[in-house]
Ligand SMILES: Nc1ncnc2c1ncn2[C@@H]1O[C@H](COP(=O)(O)OP(=O)(O)O)[C@@H](O)[C@H]1O
């Protein structure tokens with residue numbers, strides 16, 4: 310485990326795109342270039358421009374068309390700048406990008422809790438190496454003030470349980486919110502199993518968006534998802550405890566398997582010798 314390199318956001322998109330069952334959940338994504346950016350800016354109301362090798366929301370830029378036909382550019386929690394011409398927008402992005410490789414992605418109109426965008430972390434784990442996937446929990450990450458990313462540390466956001474977040478954000482009944490949460494749980498299995506065709510990880514955390522019309526989008530996947538995030542969800546510490554328990558169970562199973570392997574090797578070695586095993 311942990312032998313293949315992390316894919317980065319561009320390879321990850323292409324990897325998920327190959328799966329026909331997953332493709333409908335992916336917002337259109339291209340490698341950032343001026344041509345790709347211009348093309349997508351013509352077709353979508355907002356775009357996210359993200360570093361291929363980024364995490365924790367760092368370096369993420371949102372671009373959208375403002376009411377007066379101007380363009381706004383906003384990096385993470387910084388103030389937005391507005392421009393009238395696309396070349397000015399591009400110049401600004403390139404300055405913020407600092408030569409790093411980026412992707413450009415269709416912006417999803419995230420559901421909002423008290424005016425703040427939210428998305429959802431779905432946590433999947435195994436209890437032993439090569440074991441089946443288990444669903445461990447999910448929570449809603451609500452962006453802090455003035456942030457275009459929901460990552461809690463960077464945006465100073467908050468976390469909450471998913472069904473109440475969905476009822477608040479979308480005016481849904483509790484039944485509908487529960488149904489969608491169940492749907493996200495079953496999608497977690499589909500996505501995690503597809504990821505196994507790349508490499509078997511011990512846990513995976515999916516960032517999932519629900520847009521203002523209730524549509525589900527897969528934004529990204531994390532191979533080292535935070536446990537501390539779940540500790541912050543005081544309304545549901547059972548999920549955090551489950552995550553910790555499974556991490557420990559995996560650790561014990563891994564050590565046992567290593568010990569068994571060691572013993573097996575020992576037996577092979579002593580085969581054919583006259584040294585008695587004491
Ligand atoms: N296409 C998008 N539309 C709307 N919000 C997005 C989009 N992409 C990212 N975000 C927001 O930015 C956050 C960070 O993006 P993500 O792709 O998860 O990068 P990171 O690896 O830095 O966490 C997401 O959790 C979400 O809140």
Ligand SMILES: [Mg+2]
Pocket residue numbers: 365366516529
């Ligand atoms: Mg993320």
